[in-house]
Amino acid sequence: MTSAPKHTVMRDAPEWRKLVDDYRRNGVVAVPRLVSPSDIADVRVALRRYIRDTVPHLPPGDLVREADGVSVRNLWRMEKYDDYFAALGNREDILHVVGALLGGKPVLCAVETFNKPARHGSGVPQHQDNAYFCQDPPDMCTVWIAIDAATEQNGPVQYARGTTHTLLPHRASGIPGNSMVMSQLREYPAEQVTTAILEPGDAMIHHCQTVHWSTPNHTDYNRCGLLLVYRASHTRTDPALRELYTQAAAAFAARQDPGM
Numbered sequence: 001m002t003s004a005p006k007h008t009v010m011r012d013a014p015e016w017r018k019l020v021d022d023y024r025r026n027g028v029v030a031v032p033r034l035v036s037p038s039d040i041a042d043v044r045v046a047l048r049r050y051i052r053d054t055v056p057h058l059p060p061g062d063l064v065r066e067a068d069g070v071s072v073r074n075l076w077r078m079e080k081y082d083d084y085f086a087a088l089g090n091r092e093d094i095l096h097v098v099g100a101l102l103g104g105k106p107v108l109c110a111v112e113t114f115n116k117p118a119r120h121g122s123g124v125p126q127h128q129d130n131a132y133f134c135q136d137p138p139d140m141c142t143v144w145i146a147i148d149a150a151t152e153q154n155g156p157v158q159y160a161r162g163t164t165h166t167l168l169p170h171r172a173s174g175i176p177g178n179s180m181v182m183s184q185l186r187e188y189p190a191e192q193v194t195t196a197i198l199e200p201g202d203a204m205i206h207h208c209q210t211v212h213w214s215t216p217n218h219t220d221y222n223r224c225g226l227l228l229v230y231r232a233s234h235t236r237t238d239p240a241l242r243e244l245y246t247q248a249a250a251a252f253a254a255r256q257d258p259g260m
């Protein structure tokens with residue numbers, strides 16, 4: 001099995017400071033070309049191999065299919081089953097960026113996908129990831145890497161900037177793969193919303209309390225995202241939040257439960 005190559009995201013000091021400042025202020029930043037075209041080609045090969053060889057042996061909770069019963073909606077905990085994805089999540093250049101944003105030593109918690117296949121890809125309800133992660137302090141983030149182009153039409157992720165300060169109440173959604181939804185859906189002004197229009201290899205990094213969502217994919221084009229989820233080593237699971245999550249998620253395949 002090939003291991004993910006090492007890379008360096010070259011940034012000068014002002015660019016670096018701006019990235020950290022933007023993340024602190026907005027709770028989401030874009031990192032264009034985080035992954036090179038040739039590495040994206042490798043990721044696609046690895047994903048096809050994973051779906052062919054690993055998926056048939058996964059426990060039910062580590063895979064969610066779309067309503068057609070065939071296409072893959074999500075793959076969870078891929079780092080547990082495949083060295084390639086574990087190595088990708090531990091790539092030094094990515095850990096370096098994430099460490100600066102988290103303000104602590106980054107620990108890889110999960111590698112997962114939101115495949116959003118052409119025509120069948122379902123939407124993702126408004127949520128904050130810390131309703132799943134239950135971490136205190138909420139120093140966790142997700143690196144969302146575009147494997148396909150994400151366009152206005154094929155269900156890009158939308159982020160409401162400046163929403164990290166409070167974890168809003170969530171309830172069970174009944175949606176396999178996204179068991180939690182914000183109890184009260186919010187309409188954010190267009191100027192507060194960042195839409196992740198991305199080319200393959202571009203990434204968005206969002207804080208675990210940034211409100212985000214995405215619409216279904218009715219186009220003929222896939223919109224797969226590979227997600228690397230990290231916490232800072234100083235976070236701890238909040239038992240009260242964990243209890244709320246456990247109750248809400250009980251009936252559904254749990255997403256993003258890195259077992260912390």
Ligand SMILES: O=C(O)CCC(=O)C(=O)O
Nearest residue numbers: 114124142144157214225
């Ligand atoms: O890919 C999507 O549509 C949703 C992604 C998401 O919920 C996340 O990045 O936490």
